[in-house]
Amino acid sequence: MAPRCPGLSRFLRSGETPWATLPAVNARHILIELHGCPADHLNDADAIQHAMSTAAVAAGATVIATNFHRFSPLGVSGVVLIAESHLTIHTWPERGYAAVDVFTCGASVDPWQAYTSLKAALGAASGEAVEMTRGERPVVSRRVSDAAGS
């Protein structure tokens, strides 16, 4: 099994430093709303699984498991568990809407790369995203709102 948050695990294995001086969790969580996606993109579980795994790799993450489901009559839900936490997606093809989460820990990944990758892969006309810092009182730490191609 891959280590969780590689930087932290290496640190823990050294056994030389007391807990009190552990590095920060450094967990970042981006809540993403994608609108104006073609309905057929949002109802294709295989294509979405591929897009989500590609997005995870784009962020620099290590994929450890995936699980995707297509609902009847419409919609896909899925998760990509990564060594650095997770990506999830839920789609409403009839609305052209997808709700995506990218949750990462550690300094070696950039969750915003996953946002850019997935927005393009799903052909979203627009994206809204807000970054929340985890590991402490949740706060908004970054917000973007942009149209296709921006």
Place this chain on the structure above:
Amino acid sequence: MAPRCPGLSRFLRSGETPWATLPAVNARHILIELHGCPADHLNDADAIQHAMSTAAVAAGATVIATNFHRFSPLGVSGVVLIAESHLTIHTWPERGYAAVDVFTCGASVDPWQAYTSLKAALGAASGEAVEMTRGERPVVSRRVSDAAGS
């Protein structure tokens, strides 16, 4: 396969109403920070899987898949996919900290019941939670901060 968001799927099957009058997505996402949890609770993947599935049922959700992993040397990540979206957890036993997400759609579930169930199951000394409305520009719609037993 279970329908996604049962209320919406029933509506879609009726075939009688144009998309423009579809009911709202009604997606609710609670970001939960649990602190002061016993480390052994947070490193036991089987117990956490049970607690998360129990929390999903407490919310009134239908579980469709679970996937949990224990990291070396410490930490558990896992997901419960539900017909109404998902629950995820990532734990840092060395900190007594767990990051939990409960994302639901549809009016038949109450994600706050999952929060209450899981906070008790993991023995958290304190919990912070913030509810975000999904399906539109993300906004904070409720925030709580409470100590054990409250």
